[in-house]
Amino acid sequence: MSPMPPPIAEFWQAYVASTAGVDESRFYEAFYFADSEALADSLAALVLSGTKRATASAFWTFEAQGRRAPVPGDLSVVTNWAGVPQCVIETVAVDRVPFNQVSAEFAATEGEGDGSLTYWREAHEQFFQRECALHGRAFTEDQLLACERFKVVYRSSPLKDPS
Template identity: 45%
Template sequence: ANICANLVLKRIKQATATSLWWFKTYNQALPKKDDLNIVTDWDGNAVAVIKTTQIDLVPFHKVTEVFAQTEGEGDGSLAYWRKVHKAFYTREMKNSSDSFNEEMLIVCERFETLYP
């Protein structure tokens, strides 16, 4: 959480990718354009305000290099993005009857940092 919050503060991280599976499993509404959110560190301290600028539902295997770079984690490559997100989604679904697959939909959310 602290690493991602710091990347948002530096305006390096301007996107996030949550599995559609997570939204459905936890009965959460999908983000919408112009949503405002508070980014917190691990301890729950507010560090930034972000505004959603775009939402796309994309199969995992069709996430682009540009999106991976916009997410801003690791070395910014699509290879890195795929490796860490596949591992994350696999762990996320571990205790369910579902499992990771390359066709699963990812909620690709782009945002801008409004504050600070």
């Protein structure tokens, strides 16, 4: 595991201390969602509220960054744009799905916008076009995505019982 910035390391250690022997090698990454401050902060808030329980990434980005795609059991620290830790999530499933075959159910689980597949496709096509352009690639409707489902396992304030 590479060194973490102090706020993230402290948050991670608080999580580890709160669990009964979590295997620290399950740490995957610390990250924020999206590519702008407003979006990153709003998506982190959706995760904390329980609305956002999934995310999608272009598979080629993992190779370009020299790292593996997430797998079930991975633990990640979600931050806001400023790098302030918000929660720890656990990856529960990752499916390889072409962009044009993402389901309405997955779009709703991502919890963004109005939760519709139409909104998901429009917003994510714009995001993936920006991401591809930054790396000299072209977005295609059949590009493979890592459709990751996750659950919040820790936050600095107690989790609310959904019942």
